Amino acid sequence: MATLDIKVLGPGCRNCVTLDKATRAAVAELGLDASIEKVEDYAQIASYNIMSTPGLVIDGTVVSSGRVPSPSEIKDLLLAAQA
Amino acid sequence: MSLVDTLPSSKGKLALVGAGALALWGLAYWVNEWLWDWVMYGVLKLDSANRVVETVHFFVYDFLKIMLLLAGIIFVITFLRSYMSVERTRALLGGKRSGVGNVLAAGLGVITPFCSCSAVPAFIGFVAAGVPVGVTMSFLIASPLVNEIAIGLLLTLFGWQITLLYVVSGLAIAIVAGWVIGKFKPERWVEKFVFETKLHGEAIDPSRGLTIKQRVGIASGEVSTIIRKTWPYLVVGIGLGAIIHGWVPESFFTSVAGKDNLFAVPLVVLLGVPLYSNAAGILPLVESLYGAGLPIGTLLAFMMSVVALSLPELILLKRVLKPQLLGIFVGVTATGIILVGYLFNAIIP
Numbered sequence: 001m002a003t004l005d006i007k008v009l010g011p012g013c014r015n016c017v018t019l020d021k022a023t024r025a026a027v028a029e030l031g032l033d034a035s036i037e038k039v040e041d042y043a044q045i046a047s048y049n050i051m052s053t054p055g056l057v058i059d060g061t062v063v064s065s066g067r068v069p070s071p072s073e074i075k076d077l078l079l080a081a082q083a
Numbered sequence: 084m085s086l087v088d089t090l091p092s093s094k095g096k097l098a099l100v101g102a103g104a105l106a107l108w109g110l111a112y113w114v115n116e117w118l119w120d121w122v123m124y125g126v127l128k129l130d131s132a133n134r135v136v137e138t139v140h141f142f143v144y145d146f147l148k149i150m151l152l153l154a155g156i157i158f159v160i161t162f163l164r165s166y167m168s169v170e171r172t173r174a175l176l177g178g179k180r181s182g183v184g185n186v187l188a189a190g191l192g193v194i195t196p197f198c199s200c201s202a203v204p205a206f207i208g209f210v211a212a213g214v215p216v217g218v219t220m221s222f223l224i225a226s227p228l229v230n231e232i233a234i235g236l237l238l239t240l241f242g243w244q245i246t247l248l249y250v251v252s253g254l255a256i257a258i259v260a261g262w263v264i265g266k267f268k269p270e271r272w273v274e275k276f277v278f279e280t281k282l283h284g285e286a287i288d289p290s291r292g293l294t295i296k297q298r299v300g301i302a303s304g305e306v307s308t309i310i311r312k313t314w315p316y317l318v319v320g321i322g323l324g325a326i327i328h329g330w331v332p333e334s335f336f337t338s339v340a341g342k343d344n345l346f347a348v349p350l351v352v353l354l355g356v357p358l359y360s361n362a363a364g365i366l367p368l369v370e371s372l373y374g375a376g377l378p379i380g381t382l383l384a385f386m387m388s389v390v391a392l393s394l395p396e397l398i399l400l401k402r403v404l405k406p407q408l409l410g411i412f413v414g415v416t417a418t419g420i421i422l423v424g425y426l427f428n429a430i431i432p
Contacts, residue, residue, distance in 0.1 A: 011200065011203070011204075013198065013200035013201075014200075014308065014312075015198075015200075015308075016200075042203045042204060042207065042402055042403070043207070043276050043280055045204050046203075046204050046207035046208055046211065046280050046282070047280055047281060047282065047283055048283060049208070049282040049283060049285070049286040050204060050208070050286070051169040051170055051173065051201065051204050051205045051208035051209075051286070052168070052169045052170075052196075052197070052198070052201045052204070052205065052289065053198075053200065053201050053204055062286075062287050063287075064287075064289070065287055065289050066168060066169070066196070066201075066289035067289055067301055068304070070297075070300055073297075
């Protein structure tokens with residue numbers, strides 16, 4: 001099983017912090033092997049073609065932007081990427 | 084957000100829950116009208132002629148009223164706005180020149196869901212995709228300035244005429260300011276990395292592919308976020324309002340900042356820059372000051388300055404805009420707001 005490369009894009013607004021926490025919680029709950037990085041640099045964030053933060057990137061693909069998905073959605077997204 | 088996971092998924096059941104919530108909301112709004120009379124004068128037998136009692140009564144009634152209005156307005160608007168996104172706006176603005184582009188950008192700025200914390204990624208996303216800087220600025224100015232939640236509150240508190248004037252003048256400021264900025268060849272004052280940013284991959288549009296349940300989730304999440312962020316402003320605003328309502332003679336404000344004082348408008352605009360709040364937080368205070376006899380133009384200018392010109396947002400934008408452009412942005416927007424303040428004072432008795 002390959003390690004999931006997860007990035008949370010967000011300069012530190014409230015929603016970005018919420019998404020970061022929710023993602024870590026979901027990864028822990030599912031017992032996934034993943035590296036989670038929080039990206040705060042604007043140039044890097046924008047290069048993912050994201051215009052509203054927070055964004056969630058799994059293995060280089062943006063899977064959500066502009067909102068905080070619910071915990072069950074995050075789990076679904078992680079499991080889909082895992083498969 | 085976990086509350087949302089407990090909602091039913093079928094449309095019929097979801098509509099039932101919605102109808103129940105609406106009925107509860109209406110009941111609470113209706114009960115609020117007489118609940119405090121009953122509690123304070125009926126149960127506690129307080130003297131309704133006493134000024135302290137009356138001030139407290141005004142505060143609790145107004146606080147609950149504004150809370151209910153805010154929750155209702157934010158929910159409905161966020162739900163509707165979940166069908167719109169910055170990504171969609173960028174697609175609509177692509178290839179538009181200044182002029183038409185400014186008008187379109189200002190209009191889209193009003194209806195696109197947007198948080199000022201996303202101002203920088205949005206700016207980069209627009210400019211890197213070829214939208215002119217002036218057009219982008221029209222969007223960034225209109226977005227906080229003409230705020231739908233403010234429109235909803237203004238409608239219920241002030242009536243449609245003042246609301247219409249607010250919307251039209253706010254749009255005019257955003258259009259003209261963006262157009263003027265475009266005339267300065269502002270591209271030279273944008274940090275280089277913005278143009279060098281390569282956009283990888285297809286942008287995903289957050290407004291598409293959501294279920295009704297997810298949109299309801301977004302809307303209720305927004306209600307709790309804004310209420311949690313705004314309630315201290317409401318306590319201060321409505322508290323000041325209650326005190327003004329009961330204790331400060333009308334002549335005090337009209338003599339300090341009435342229509343005869345030409346410096347009042349620029350002064351309140353200046354005062355608004357270091358203050359930062361969204362329109363929802365500032366409107367209750369505006370309402371009580373209006374009740375105390377302050378002219379509406381001065382008050383709207385104050386509100387516009389608080390929401391559109393804020394130090395935290397300027398500090399964020401400094402990452403992508405050089406000081407010259409930031410200066411022009413502040414100067415042009417402030418001038419527009421001051422003119423609107425004078426205009427309102429002149430045409431509204």
